[in-house]
Amino acid sequence: MDHTDIEEQQIVDRYVMGKLPAEEAERFEEHFLSCPECLEQLELAESMQRGFKRAAGQDVAQIAAARQLALVAWLSRLSRSRQMAVLAMALLVVAVLPAGLALRELARERSATGLRNSEEVGKLRSELDASRRDLTAERQARASAVEQLAQARQPQRNVPILFLDAERGGAGESSVRLRLPRTPTWIVLALTIEPPHQPSYSAALLDAHGHELWRGGDLRLNESDSLSLSLPSSLLAPGDYTLAVEGLAPGRKPVAAGRFAFRVLG
């Protein structure tokens, strides 16, 4: 085996990442069985890659970013002309809707003057007030959406990441703690799943009373045999939580794959 080629083609790193084609992986395995130098490099590469992933919270950031940037991604996939069309549409809604409502208000005012029945006038005014409230709420919702979009365009900083290992034995007090951020953000949970591994998993987030807050299915392990989930911090209040994970295999009953506890502090 040519160690120059191994170095040149990053065979060790690619093997550790699981990116080597099956045939090459087989030949490399046969080589490293009797090659102390390559074994050293393999252990070092595993250690280094684990360190990088742990430090960067790679999977978690990807998922959090993927969710938050879904809208941005959709916009960016559109052609420039379509982006302009979406923008124009948004401006039209902002500009025309208040004007339309004002005209409607004016028309109603005018017709109201012709009405002698004061009850009808009062009814019309309350409808008008309701329309104004709707408009205000719509403006606020839009402003909030614009703000969220602007945030989603920015890199997420200091996303809280919890690395959780499955509980062993009886459910004791969790040692993993999370202090809720002051402003709403995403919280990322990285669950280390012990073998034997299943094709997919489901997870349920339970509060201290066992009430299910969230459930997700069809979760797949990443290269590090972990499941990564991102949750909006608004979903959590101070208290104890458990993530119950089940392994799913076609034609088989779900099998418990671990319970992961953590405590949220206010």
Next chain:
Amino acid sequence: MSFDAEREPDEAAVATDLVRRIAAGDSAAETALVQRYSRGLLYLLRRLGAPPELADDLHQETFRIVLERLRRRGLDEPAGLAGFLRGTARNLMIAERRKTVRRRTDADPEGLERAVHPAPGQLSSVLHDEEAAIVRRLIAELPTDRDRQLLLRFYVAEEEKESICADLGLDSLHFNRVLFRARHRFKEHLERFQARQGPAARIG
């Protein structure tokens, strides 16, 4: 990738010699075979997903099967000894997985899982935290943002070398050099940490 330049002729010659001597009843050759392939086999089994204790058991079982076979019949292609060891280990691991699936129909599958897969130790957590700390130090030490990007894109985003080089305007040589230096520095930091912690702090 070329597999034939440096070691393969040696490996083939050594393997052929070992197979021939074991078939002739040479117990020293059996010891030499175990010494030569033991570490790699153990690594392979762990890589295939065997927890440490199971890996130890399958490691022993692989050598038992291979040695019995070599004593009785030798190998059709003695130079392929490494392939035979690898195939035996993989088959044992597959059989073990099947057994575990069957066991899951027992009354207390969770209990069995707990017994088979003990919780990751505290030491292991400390080591993994240290690995992350070393990576942060490593990143901070890099002279250019381009090198930082290179490592993050390769190790974290797992992008292909070609696309990273194309995006950052690097040639293959520079890419390899950055990776080599990073690995070297990582190893230095790791060894320093292990020296501080004593012999138990071995990452593997």
